[in-house]
Amino acid sequence: xxxxxxxxxxxKGGVTTVKALMTHPMETGxxxxxxxxxxxxxxxxxEVVCKHKGNTVMMAxxxxxxxxxxxxxxxxxxxxxxxxxxxxxxxxTGKSDSMTSKIK
Amino acid sequence: xxxxxxxxxFLKRSLAAGSVGVAAATGLLAPQQVLAxxxxxxxxxxxxxxxxxxxxxxxxxxxxxxxxxxAPDIAENGxxxxxxxxxxxxxxxxxxxxxxxxxxxLVANFVMGPGATGFVSTRIKMGKTGDVVGVVxxxxxxxSAKKEVKVTIGGCGG
Numbered sequence: 001x002x003x004x005x006x007x008x009x010x011x012k013g014g015v016t017t018v019k020a021l022m023t024h025p026m027e028t029g030x031x032x033x034x035x036x037x038x039x040x041x042x043x044x045x046x047e048v049v050c051k052h053k054g055n056t057v058m059m060a061x062x063x064x065x066x067x068x069x070x071x072x073x074x075x076x077x078x079x080x081x082x083x084x085x086x087x088x089x090x091x092x093t094g095k096s097d098s099m100t101s102k103i104k
Numbered sequence: 105x106x107x108x109x110x111x112x113x114f115l116k117r118s119l120a121a122g123s124v125g126v127a128a129a130t131g132l133l134a135p136q137q138v139l140a141x142x143x144x145x146x147x148x149x150x151x152x153x154x155x156x157x158x159x160x161x162x163x164x165x166x167x168x169x170x171x172x173x174x175a176p177d178i179a180e181n182g183x184x185x186x187x188x189x190x191x192x193x194x195x196x197x198x199x200x201x202x203x204x205x206x207x208x209x210l211v212a213n214f215v216m217g218p219g220a221t222g223f224v225s226t227r228i229k230m231g232k233t234g235d236v237v238g239v240v241x242x243x244x245x246x247x248s249a250k251k252e253v254k255v256t257i258g259g260c261g262g
Contacts, residue, residue, distance in 0.1 A: 015221065028229070030207055057217040058224075063147045065203060065211035067184045067227040078219035 005099035009085045016079045016103055018050065018058075020087055021071050028064030044092055045070060051086045052079050079103050147210050152202055152237065155210040159200060160241055168193070168247035171222075173238040175251050182230040182255040189238035189249075191222030197241045199224050204250075205234030230255045 004023040009016055022045065029042025044064040050057050057076045079085070081103055088098030146159035153163040174188035189199050199222065200213040211228045222240060230236075230253060237250040 026229075028208070052219075055217060055219075057220050059215040059217075061143060061147075061213045061215075063208045063211055065206055065208055065229050067229050071225075071227050073188075073223075073225035074214065074216075074220060075223045076217065076220040 003099060004097045005087055005089070007085065007087050007099055007101040009079075009101060009103040011079055011081050011103050015075050015077050016052075016085075017073065017075050018085065018087075019071070019073045020050075021069065022048075022089055022097075023069050024089070024091065026064060026066055026068045026070060030064070042092060045089045046092050047090045048072065049088050050074075051088075052076070052083060143213070146213070147208060149210065152204055152209055155202065156200070156239060156246070159210065159213055160198070160239070160246060162246060165239060165246040165248045168240070168249060171238055171240050171247055171249035173236055173249045173251040175236050175253050177252075178254045178256065179230060180256050182232070182257055184227050185230050185236075185253060185255075186225070186227050187236055187238075188225040189223070189240070191238075191240045191242070191247070193222055193240060193242045193247065195242050196220070196222035197243075199241075200239040201226070201228060202237040202239060203228060203230050203234060204237060206231050 006021040007018065009018045024045050025043055027040050027043040031040045033040055042064055045062055048060040058074050083103045084100050085103055086098060086100045088096060090096040143159055146155050149155035149158055156163040156165065170193050171189065171191045175185060179185045187201055189201060196216050198213060198215045201211045202209050203211050212226060214224045233254045235250040235252050237248055239246055239248045
């Protein structure tokens with residue numbers, strides 16, 4: 001699977017701001033196909049985990065109510081420039097992806 | 105007719121047709137459960153209090169002025185509504201974002217690690233006009249703040 005995650009993490013004054021974009025259809029399971037009238041099966045990211053040095057700094061649980069190609073941003077302290085930051089997601093069909101980026 | 109217009113009409117129609125199918129549709133989420141950690145009960149709850157009970161073990165929430173929910177007053181496109189929850193409370197354990205009028209009200213729950221601050225920003229879908237509630241758990245207690253967002257075109261597609 002092509003890389004579906006973009007992360008940008010920036011450290012300033014001890015606080016790291018993380019911004020991440022994921023590519024995912026985020027189907028709720030409630031939408032219908034216009035042509036066939038059939039319900040489009042649910043397909044959305046259920047879990048997002050962000051780790052710094054093996055410690056989980058943020059773990060998110062989502063429903064299909066998060067927009068297509070989700071964007072998240074959050075802040076945490078205790079990281080330094082150059083540290084690795086790993087972000088991964090798992091969706092309701094069991095697919096997952098992860099990406100590691102350096103904090104700037 | 106432009107594609108954009110077609111899409112809008114489609115959204116409107118599917119929204120109208122969809123409200124009947126909402127109960128069935130949310131049930132459809134169940135068969136493909138793969139993650140044990142994912143809180144199925146909380147995400148299936150149809151009401152705010154039920155979702156909070158299942159998610160956080162309590163629906164005893166007090167409103168707090170220390171939490172700011174940033175969202176647009178009017179969201180022209182309900183499929184993408186930017187939401188920011190910023191809590192200036194110490195020791196934030198988790199932040200839940202709830203769109204009270206959505207078929208699945210609980211949109212997201214962010215569990216914050218020890219170093220994380222009470223700030224989270226994302227984009228959500230909203231089916232119709234309603235309150236966006238940010239529920240922050242800190243020191244074992246629940247605090248909330250809300251903001252009404254008017255939605256012109258629903259984004260849940262049903």
